[in-house]
Amino acid sequence: MLKVGLTGGIGSGKSAVASRLAALGAVVVDSDRIARAVVAPGTEGLAEVVAAFSDRVLGDDGALDRAALGALVFGDEAARRRLEAITHPRVRARAAELVAAAPADAVVVNDVPLLVEVGLAPTYHLVLVVQTAVPTRLARLSRDRGMDPAEAERRIAAQADDARREAAADVLLVNDGTRSELHDTVDDLWRDRLLPYERNVRERHAVRPDRPALAEPDPTWPAQYARLAARIRHAAGGDLRVDHVGSTAVPGLTAPDVIDIQLTVPSLAEADGPLADRLAEAGFPRLPGEWWDAPRRVDRVHWAKRVHAGADPGRPVLLHLRVAGSAGWRHALLMRDHLRADPALRAAYLQVKRDLVATAPESAERGTLADPWFDEEHLRAEEWAAQTGWRP
Incomplete structure (x- = not known):
C-alpha cells in the first residue's frame, strides 16, 4: 500500500486532483468529508462543539452552521485550537479506519487541507501539493462558492502560505492552466510514479540508483x-x-x-x-x-x-x-x-x-x-x- 498525502490551499483545485486520482483507481480518504461527518447532528463531536462555542453555531435545523462557526474561529487562534482539539482526533481515527480497510495494493490518497499546518507530511510515502496563484483562487472562490472576496482573503491568510506548502511537497502540481492540462499531469504522475512506487513498497523492492552521470548543483x-x-x-x-x-x-x-x-x-x-x-x-x-x-x-x-x-x-x-x-x-x-x-x-x-x-x-x-x-x-x-x- 502506498500512502499519499494531498493538500493545497482553499480554491487551489485540490478536489479536482483528488477526483482524477479516484477515477484512475486511487482510494481517496477525504478529510473534509470526514470532518463534516464527525460533527453531524446527533454526534458526540457536535455536542462538544456546542459546549465549547454555545448554540450560536447551530442552525434552525439543529445542524452545525459552518458559516457561524467559521466567523468565530477564523482569525482567533485560541478558538481555532479549541475546535481542532475536538475535531482532529475524530478525523484522524476515522481516516485510519478507512485506510486500514483499503486493499493491500491500493494507492491511498489522504486529502488533507491542513496537512502542512498540523505536521503530517512525514507520515506519508509522498506528499502532493496543488498550487495555484492567489488571484485565481480568489476568483474561483467567488465564482464557484459564492464567497465574499474579503472572506476568501481571510480564509487564504489563515492557511499555510505557498512557500511553506512547497517546502513539504515531493510533487508540486501547478494548477494555473486548464482542467485538461491538470488531468494530463495527474495521469502521468499516476502511471510513471505512483503505481510503480506502490508496487515497490509492497514488494519491498529498493530502486538502486544508477550513479555515474554528474548533475549540476541543485539548490533543492x-x-x-x-x-x-x-x-x-x-x-x-x-x-x-x-x-x-x-x-x-x-x-x-x-x-x-x-x-x-x-x-x-x-x-x-x-x-x-x-x-x-x-x-x-x-x-x-x-x-x-x-x-x-x-x-x-x-x-x-x-x-x-x-x-x-x-x-x-x-x-x-x-x-x-x-x-x-x-x-x-x-x-x-x-x-x-x-x-x-x-x-x-x-x-x-x-x-x-x-x-x-x-x-x-x-x-x-x-x-x-x-x-x-x-x-x-x-x-x-x-x-x-x-x-x-x-x-x-
Missing part, C-alpha cells in the same frame, strides 16, 4: 533531504541521528543526483532488527548483500554497514546505516564537512569524480573511496579536524 537537494529525513525519523522512532552526507550534501558541488543519508544506529544488530522492517514500510527497503566502506589504506580496513534505498522511482536515495562512533560513520561526516569548508578541495574532488566517470563509468561510484586520492584526503581531513577542533 537540502530541502529534498529534509523531507526524506523526516520520514526516516518517523519510521525509525526514538531519537536516532540522521545526516545528509555524500556529494549532494555539499552546496555548489556537481554530483550524481542521488540523496545520500546516514542513519546512526547503536549496532548492526539494531539495524538488522525491527528497524529494517519499519524503514521498508516507510519506503526504504534494504538492499541485499554485504556492504562496507573500504578506503584504500595500508591497514585494508573494511567498515561494515547496512544499506537501504528508496522505493520511489522519482527520487534516487541511498540510506547508509552506520554504527555510532565507527570509523565509517565518522569518515562520512568528516569528509562532508571538510569539503564544505575548502573550495579548493571541492574542485579537486570534483575532478576525481569526473575522471572516474570518464574512464570507468560502470564502477565510478564504487571506486571513489578506493581511488588513491582518497588516501591522501583522509590524512588531510584528519589534520584539518585536529587544527579546527572538528567533532562529528
Whole structure:
C-alpha cells in the first residue's frame, strides 16, 4: 500500500486532483468529508462543539452552521485550537479506519487541507501539493462558492502560505492552466510514479540508483533531504541521528543526483532488527548483500554497514546505516564537512569524480573511496579536524 498525502490551499483545485486520482483507481480518504461527518447532528463531536462555542453555531435545523462557526474561529487562534482539539482526533481515527480497510495494493490518497499546518507530511510515502496563484483562487472562490472576496482573503491568510506548502511537497502540481492540462499531469504522475512506487513498497523492492552521470548543483537537494529525513525519523522512532552526507550534501558541488543519508544506529544488530522492517514500510527497503566502506589504506580496513534505498522511482536515495562512533560513520561526516569548508578541495574532488566517470563509468561510484586520492584526503581531513577542533 502506498500512502499519499494531498493538500493545497482553499480554491487551489485540490478536489479536482483528488477526483482524477479516484477515477484512475486511487482510494481517496477525504478529510473534509470526514470532518463534516464527525460533527453531524446527533454526534458526540457536535455536542462538544456546542459546549465549547454555545448554540450560536447551530442552525434552525439543529445542524452545525459552518458559516457561524467559521466567523468565530477564523482569525482567533485560541478558538481555532479549541475546535481542532475536538475535531482532529475524530478525523484522524476515522481516516485510519478507512485506510486500514483499503486493499493491500491500493494507492491511498489522504486529502488533507491542513496537512502542512498540523505536521503530517512525514507520515506519508509522498506528499502532493496543488498550487495555484492567489488571484485565481480568489476568483474561483467567488465564482464557484459564492464567497465574499474579503472572506476568501481571510480564509487564504489563515492557511499555510505557498512557500511553506512547497517546502513539504515531493510533487508540486501547478494548477494555473486548464482542467485538461491538470488531468494530463495527474495521469502521468499516476502511471510513471505512483503505481510503480506502490508496487515497490509492497514488494519491498529498493530502486538502486544508477550513479555515474554528474548533475549540476541543485539548490533543492537540502530541502529534498529534509523531507526524506523526516520520514526516516518517523519510521525509525526514538531519537536516532540522521545526516545528509555524500556529494549532494555539499552546496555548489556537481554530483550524481542521488540523496545520500546516514542513519546512526547503536549496532548492526539494531539495524538488522525491527528497524529494517519499519524503514521498508516507510519506503526504504534494504538492499541485499554485504556492504562496507573500504578506503584504500595500508591497514585494508573494511567498515561494515547496512544499506537501504528508496522505493520511489522519482527520487534516487541511498540510506547508509552506520554504527555510532565507527570509523565509517565518522569518515562520512568528516569528509562532508571538510569539503564544505575548502573550495579548493571541492574542485579537486570534483575532478576525481569526473575522471572516474570518464574512464570507468560502470564502477565510478564504487571506486571513489578506493581511488588513491582518497588516501591522501583522509590524512588531510584528519589534520584539518585536529587544527579546527572538528567533532562529528
